[in-house]
Amino acid sequence: MPAASDTTKLRPVRLFSNIRIYERIGGLYDATLGFWSREVRRQAAEALDLREDERLLIVGVGTGMELEHLPAWVRGAGVDLSAGMLRRAHRRRVDLGMRDLDLQVMDARTLDFPDEVFEAVYLPLILTVVEDGARVLAEAERVTAPGGRLVIADRFWPEGRSRPAAARAVSWALGHFAMRFDHRLSEIRAGAPSLRIEDYRKVAPGAFFHLVTLRKPG
Numbered sequence: 001m002p003a004a005s006d007t008t009k010l011r012p013v014r015l016f017s018n019i020r021i022y023e024r025i026g027g028l029y030d031a032t033l034g035f036w037s038r039e040v041r042r043q044a045a046e047a048l049d050l051r052e053d054e055r056l057l058i059v060g061v062g063t064g065m066e067l068e069h070l071p072a073w074v075r076g077a078g079v080d081l082s083a084g085m086l087r088r089a090h091r092r093r094v095d096l097g098m099r100d101l102d103l104q105v106m107d108a109r110t111l112d113f114p115d116e117v118f119e120a121v122y123l124p125l126i127l128t129v130v131e132d133g134a135r136v137l138a139e140a141e142r143v144t145a146p147g148g149r150l151v152i153a154d155r156f157w158p159e160g161r162s163r164p165a166a167a168r169a170v171s172w173a174l175g176h177f178a179m180r181f182d183h184r185l186s187e188i189r190a191g192a193p194s195l196r197i198e199d200y201r202k203v204a205p206g207a208f209f210h211l212v213t214l215r216k217p218g
């Protein structure tokens with residue numbers, strides 16, 4: 001668990017923040033992103049490859065669009081900073097009969113869980129949305145059991161390609177509304193360098209989404 005002094009050092013959510021946007025747009029969010037992101041959610045659920053005796057944590061569960069691809073018996077927790085997004089996730093969870101998935105308002109930068117309690121951790125479209133993806137990945141690694149896996153669905157900047165100033169500026173502006181697109185996975189992985197990449201693939205439509213499976217050493 002992070003020390004209390006750690007928590008107070010976190011930068012507050014920005015005055016004009018994407019969290020405020022997410023708070024208001026749950027329905028619109030599902031309508032625009034739902035169909036487009038279906039395939040990456042399906043493949044992410046396959047990559048998680050859950051067993052009934054395992055516990056799953058979904059970091060930044062949002063409106064819960066990933067839930068319909070998971071088995072109804074899924075056990076564990078889904079967390080998000082936005083109560084507005086979580087309200088929709090609550091309705092989905094009830095519709096899907098997921099009685100053992102607990103949904104909570106929580107900051108992914110300071111997860112309120114003990115160390116190493118989840119066999120699988122799922123990070124769908126969160127690491128490039130938060131201001132400090134490396135810290136969120138470090139927290140995700142902390143709560144993952146030894147030998148456990150972390151599945152990331154997101155979009156990263158290519159490792160070998162430079163980032164023109166214009167692209168960085170547009171990405172910075174977009175980050176206030178939605179997500180950034182100029183973060184490299186290697187920069188975010190710096191938060192949890194012991195995690196091993198098991199699989200990295202690009203997913204339809206148009207290879208837009210990146211699906212990454214990481215393993216915590218056992």
Ligand SMILES: C[S@@+](CC[C@H](N)C(=O)[O-])C[C@H]1O[C@@H](n2cnc3c(N)ncnc32)[C@H](O)[C@@H]1O
Nearest residue numbers: 022060061062080081082085107108124125129
């Ligand atoms: C792009 S949405 C993704 C939602 C969902 N995972 C999906 O794939 O549709 C990003 C989500 O991250 C949440 N979020 C942003 N910062 C967060 C933080 N520090 N802690 C927890 N959730 C956060 C937002 O509220 C929003 O629901």
